[in-house]
Amino acid sequence: xxxxxxxxxxxxxxxxxxxxxxxxxxxxxxxxxxxxxxxxxxxxxxxxxxxxxxxxxxxxxxxxxxxxxxxxxxxxxxxxxxxxxxxxxxxxxxxxxxxxxxxxxxxxxxxxxxxxxxxxxxxxxxxxxxxxxxxxxxxxxxxxxxxxxxxxxxxxxxxxxxxxxxxxxxxxxxxxxxxxxxxxxxxxxxxxxxxxxxxxxxxxxxxxxxxxxxxxxxx
Numbered sequence: 001x002x003x004x005x006x007x008x009x010x011x012x013x014x015x016x017x018x019x020x021x022x023x024x025x026x027x028x029x030x031x032x033x034x035x036x037x038x039x040x041x042x043x044x045x046x047x048x049x050x051x052x053x054x055x056x057x058x059x060x061x062x063x064x065x066x067x068x069x070x071x072x073x074x075x076x077x078x079x080x081x082x083x084x085x086x087x088x089x090x091x092x093x094x095x096x097x098x099x100x101x102x103x104x105x106x107x108x109x110x111x112x113x114x115x116x117x118x119x120x121x122x123x124x125x126x127x128x129x130x131x132x133x134x135x136x137x138x139x140x141x142x143x144x145x146x147x148x149x150x151x152x153x154x155x156x157x158x159x160x161x162x163x164x165x166x167x168x169x170x171x172x173x174x175x176x177x178x179x180x181x182x183x184x185x186x187x188x189x190x191x192x193x194x195x196x197x198x199x200x201x202x203x204x205x206x207x208x209x210x211x212x213x214x215x216x217x218x219x
Contacts, residue, residue, distance in 0.1 A: 003034055003212070003213075004034075004038060006211045006212070007038050007040065007211050008038075010207055013194075013195065014205070015198065017203055018202065018203050018204065019042060019203060019204040019205070020040065020042065020204075020205060020207060021042050021043065021044040021067070021204060021206045022035055022042065022043050022044065022207065022208070022211055023043075023044040023045075023046075023067065023190075023206050023207060023208030023209075023211075023212075024043045024044065024045060024054075024208070025045050025046040025047065025068070025208065026050070027208075027212045029058055031212055032054065032058055033059075035211065036058070036062065041061060041062060041063055042063045043062055043063070044065040044066075044067040044208075045064065045066060045068070046066075046067060046068030047068055048066070048070070048071075048074040048077050048078055051064060051082075052078065063083035064078075064081065064082055064083050064084075065082075065083060065084045065086050066078060066082055066084070066085045066086065067086045067206055068087060069089070069123050070085060070087050070088075070093060072092055072093055076100050079097070079101055079103065079104055079106075079108065080104050080106075083109060084109040084110065084111065085108060085109070085110045086111040086113065086151045086187055086206075087113045087151065088110045088111065088112050088125075088147075089113045089115075089124050090125070091129075091136075094133060094137075094142055097110060097142075097144075097145055098144045098145045099144075101145060102143075102144045107143075107144050108146070109145075109146050110145055110146070110147055111149045111151040111185060111187055112125055112130045112133060112149075112150050112151070113125060113150075113152065114126075114127060114151070114152050115152075116153070116154065116166040116169050117152075117154055117155040118155045118162070118166075119155050119156065122153055127173055130150070130173065130177075131173075131177070134147060134177050134180070134181070135180075137181075138180060138181045147181075147183070148183060148184045149183045149185030149187060150170055150174050150186055150187070151185075152166070152170040153188075153190070154167060160196065163193055163196055164199075164200060167188050167189075167196065167197055167200035167201070167202070168200055168201075170186065170188060171200055171202075174201070184203075185203065186201055186202050186203050186204065187202065187205070188200065188202040188205070189202050189205040189206070189207075190205070190206050191208060191210035194207060
């Protein structure tokens, strides 16, 4: 299928209330521009270096989401323009984002990345640590950061019951924290499991290969 057919196929599967983050990592600016021309405005990148190379070459009304693991020393390179950082997995990182956002007199939206997968390779906060950070935020710490939701990645498995269980853990935490301070975004689900994520309550999905095709891993 063409890029346009892929994109429309995904969009047609999403309820109106579910945000699509088109994951454009490793794909060229020409492909991103093409998807932008179809009407897409929210794109996700994994690596700061790749994002900072693409940013000047593409329309400025794109809402860029950083979805990959972020090192504190890289925050300064994206703080001026990033819309949302979905991968906040430590207080140290949250402090750095707050500091760099203040330098640019802006507030950066972030999602707390919670470890729900049964895999050592996945990053994320333990649930207790996520609650602790959220409490500090609601108490007025991190004034240049707005925690708008949670993000999680399920285990890479064909066991649908396990994936459903992991997504449900994150939805429960989302509901619990929303009673303290309203959250907008529950980011769960990627190309292989986004329909299940939506069933479990996701209102934002991160879809890359199902739109752009297979990634160029040589980069």
